[in-house]
Amino acid sequence: MCNCNQLESIILGTDESHPFKALDELEWDPERWATLNQCSDCKQLWHIDIAKNNQVGLCVKVNSKEEWLKLDMTQTRVQLMVNNHGGLSFDSCRWKSCDKNCVKGLAFCPIHAYFEMDIKI
């Protein structure tokens, strides 16, 4: 039996190292460094990043091939970083003229933390 439904919808992993036992690769997208896979057990679709040195690899649950084609991995990466920090706080971002809510435990909003402060995880 697989454990897909116990897994979060975004988890760490790459094509070389992931928690799945039996997957069928359906699609391969070299431009996005990604594959679309289906669990042989429960048929859940998973986006899986192809391992890349300078990047955190992710596996993401998707509902359809169309959804996979539209998946914005930058947004997904920012979301994972926010989730890892426990969400947002009520403080305002310290970046000049940015008043967005901060990521918990950080002095910056998700966008400034991720892109400017280089907090990727």
Ligand SMILES: [Zn+2]
């Ligand atoms: Zn499964």
Ligand SMILES: [Zn+2]
């Ligand atoms: Zn900000």
